[in-house]
Amino acid sequence: MIAEFLKEWSYLAVFVLAALPWVESAFVVVLGIAMLNLNPVAATIMAFLGNWITVLLVVFLFDRWNAWRSKRSGASESKRSERAYRLFVRYGLPGLAFLGPILIGTEIAAGFAMLFKAPRGPVLFWMTCSLAFWTILFAAAAAYGVDLFGLTRMNQ
Template identity: 30%
Template sequence: MEWFQNLLINLMEADTWVQYLSVFLISIVPFFESYVAIPIGIIFGFPSIQVVLIGAVGNWLSVMVFIWVISGLRKKVVANKSKDSKRKNRAQNIFKKYGVAGLSFAGPIICYHVCAAISIASGAKKSYVSIWQAIGIGVWSVALGVAFHYGINLLEYLPNLNPFS
């Protein structure tokens, strides 16, 4: 745990471009994505608008690459048609219940990459999935950025509750 604290201290003292690069790299990583990168950037005191943009773009880029890769793999798998599995049936049921749009907005709960994989595996077009993932990432990034921006500012007025003071 000490290495993580040292990393955070070094990040706080780093150049601005290194700080933004770190937010971008965190937003690319599946299961961290923009919903982890944006709060980290705002907690560190980086400008909120830039953090939201960088986090959303990094997350969007990684999900778009993933969609194109998984779409290519799906074409190969469809040719080798395998029998149904519990995991595949569960994914199909989730897709039938919520659709591409619902899965895209469930990104912070499930993970954007998993949502995209379920949508592509269920037969949705990659362009349709890409559009909805972009909308979901954008909406959640802005909402999270606004909420976290004002949440951190609220802590300035309540110094006893601020773990960073």
């Protein structure tokens, strides 16, 4: 009975840890599966959702800030900077989204994308794809016994 109760709270802990800035869902899901012996599918979903909600907050706050900033400045951009912007959104945004969680953190990558004035929709799309990719990859590695962080399952 107590073990079941603690296991339920462990899923909430995975969600909360993944929602913390600079703590990535890919790392938290490995802890949940390898150290806490949680169900891999449930731990993956909780870690993904925790990290994803933080990314949503960052994107929406930056979107509001960008809208406010553009209203205040009212400056128009040159054709050259518009072209550079379109190239970033088309090619740079996917790279930032997929490399960001591993190199600089998900929230920081989302913040940079929004700071570069990328549209909210593509940022959310690419960050969601990236989070799903990395979380599922690390969860599968942990569930199938790949020892990524020097951890072993507690029940072995």
